[in-house]
Amino acid sequence: MNRKFIHIILIFCAIWVLLPxxxxxxxxxxxxxxxxxxxxxxxxxxxxxxxFIEAFKAVNFSRYFLNTLIMTTGTxxxxxxxxxxxxxxxARLRFRGRELIFAIxxxxxxxxxxxxxxxxxxxxxRLGWIDTFFALIIPWSVNIFAIFLLxxxxxTLPQELFDAAKIDGLNDLQIIKNIVIPLSIPxxxxxxxxxxxxxxxxxxxxxxxxxxxxMRTIQTGLSYFAxxxxxxxxxxxxxxxxxxxxxxxxxxxxxxxxxxxxxxSGLKE
Amino acid sequence: MKKKVEFAGYLFILPxxxxxxxxxxxxxxxxxxxxxxxxxxxxPLKFIGLKNFYRLFIDPKFYQSLGNTFWxxxxxxxxxxxxxxxxxxxxxxxxxxxxxxxxxxxxxxxxSIVAASVVWKWLFNPxxxxxxxxxxxxxxxGVKWLNDSRGIxxxxxxxxxxxxxxFFAGPAIALIALMIMAVWHNLGYCIVITLAGLQNVPAQYHxxxxxxxxxxxxxxxxxxxxLISPTxxxxxxxxxxIAFNTFTPVYVMTxxxxxxLGTTSLVVHYLYEQSFRLWNLGYANALxxxxxxxxxxxxxxxxxxxxxxxxxx
Numbered sequence: 001m002n003r004k005f006i007h008i009i010l011i012f013c014a015i016w017v018l019l020p021x022x023x024x025x026x027x028x029x030x031x032x033x034x035x036x037x038x039x040x041x042x043x044x045x046x047x048x049x050x051x052f053i054e055a056f057k058a059v060n061f062s063r064y065f066l067n068t069l070i071m072t073t074g075t076x077x078x079x080x081x082x083x084x085x086x087x088x089x090x091a092r093l094r095f096r097g098r099e100l101i102f103a104i105x106x107x108x109x110x111x112x113x114x115x116x117x118x119x120x121x122x123x124x125x126r127l128g129w130i131d132t133f134f135a136l137i138i139p140w141s142v143n144i145f146a147i148f149l150l151x152x153x154x155x156t157l158p159q160e161l162f163d164a165a166k167i168d169g170l171n172d173l174q175i176i177k178n179i180v181i182p183l184s185i186p187x188x189x190x191x192x193x194x195x196x197x198x199x200x201x202x203x204x205x206x207x208x209x210x211x212x213x214x215m216r217t218i219q220t221g222l223s224y225f226a227x228x229x230x231x232x233x234x235x236x237x238x239x240x241x242x243x244x245x246x247x248x249x250x251x252x253x254x255x256x257x258x259x260x261x262x263x264x265s266g267l268k269e
Numbered sequence: 270m271k272k273k274v275e276f277a278g279y280l281f282i283l284p285x286x287x288x289x290x291x292x293x294x295x296x297x298x299x300x301x302x303x304x305x306x307x308x309x310x311x312x313p314l315k316f317i318g319l320k321n322f323y324r325l326f327i328d329p330k331f332y333q334s335l336g337n338t339f340w341x342x343x344x345x346x347x348x349x350x351x352x353x354x355x356x357x358x359x360x361x362x363x364x365x366x367x368x369x370x371x372x373x374x375x376x377x378x379x380x381s382i383v384a385a386s387v388v389w390k391w392l393f394n395p396x397x398x399x400x401x402x403x404x405x406x407x408x409x410x411g412v413k414w415l416n417d418s419r420g421i422x423x424x425x426x427x428x429x430x431x432x433x434x435x436f437f438a439g440p441a442i443a444l445i446a447l448m449i450m451a452v453w454h455n456l457g458y459c460i461v462i463t464l465a466g467l468q469n470v471p472a473q474y475h476x477x478x479x480x481x482x483x484x485x486x487x488x489x490x491x492x493x494x495x496l497i498s499p500t501x502x503x504x505x506x507x508x509x510x511i512a513f514n515t516f517t518p519v520y521v522m523t524x525x526x527x528x529x530l531g532t533t534s535l536v537v538h539y540l541y542e543q544s545f546r547l548w549n550l551g552y553a554n555a556l557x558x559x560x561x562x563x564x565x566x567x568x569x570x571x572x573x574x575x576x577x578x579x580x581x582x
Contacts, residue, residue: 014373082284094275115560115561116293120292247381251375
């Protein structure tokens, strides 16, 4: 095929992909009257940067951001803790039932969330966790796929390292801290990015696990905002913009790692 | 010494094990138990055996959501994969700016589906949306998008005097709007995966085929496609599961929830309605259980029928 022709097709697709982003941003900057004009004007008559502030204050978005930050940080840190320990045990320690437990973990990973949604809610309410950070964080503090990924990696580390460490009198925790973790940074970064994105964007779980306004995450907050302000498109688009922005910024900094982490999460399953 | 090692192993998996037991294992078993009860927000009311399954079996709304999901998966998955293979193939032609294109195509993948739904609902707005503004220029007027409950087959075949209804009416325009957004959202991921698959194909295969005179479509069809068939098969399985579990766009974009006349109600959304709006938790779990079996069956079906066509080196 002709080079130019290829580029035309590729650019066409790029425009199609970017159009919703462009339109979100343009609408976010319009006055409500301007946004409702038809046919619409591509560029706002007047740039209403104030819309962002207005949308941010219209509902308690600062609280939603804080909640999401707490949820994302908590989940990611706990996933690191549980994952490193479990992956180390599955890869380097001997104990009865090791392979069986691992296989059961993997099988559980295959069960889609809707299947255990209602019973999880019942359990959360029995524990009195509904509307708390426990409900947002603890059930997602293990990522089986991350354990799988890290276990594979730990298995590739040379046995001599561990023998030498044992001779030097290091215990397992010291080995993890001083040897294993420094040698696993790329995999750990992958896991962290994956956790941040999925936690930041999670919706169905926060929707059922929290009720009160002060416990909303930005995703559930945005969804409520969209229902309440269903016709104020500039404010809706402004809110959508700042909901999306943090991950888009992260994406531009670490896009290689993001693509790799998703690629890995796929091909090795 | 050995005892001590065993102990450490259990201790290290304990945190993960506790969470998994409490929030995966137990709920999964509990789901089976709950499906046998009349179970409301107050807790188990009565053991009713398989009655929930029987109710499900005769529930027209369940069948409607299942039919919608069927059309949705059947539309979104092959379309996304076909388009992504096409674009990955183009990108793999060592085009200039490959990295930039890839960066752009991937952007929707990191975008929250809630924000995307809010924006796409605006794009699809029948009176003020940009899609209808563009269609106006082409002389197509008044597409109702998310408000249109007419099935696509229904529309097409009504021209020939055929009156199709129910499942055979096909996906409603409203559901097709959701499908278009889903393709947009997942395309970048599929392109990147397929591109990685293409780049893993050793150059000598193509060189050898070219020496034998293969080119264009023949080269693609007989050499490239078989070599990336494991990637495509993988995408088929995972994308089907993802599409099957679609919830958020239905929840955010369609009003009333489930769309006009229930035409965008997908099974997971119906599950949510039954669980958390109507609090028929027992019934919802019967539904969840059936859903799980369906997903397993579809995955097995895909393995049976497509894996034999996958070429593993």
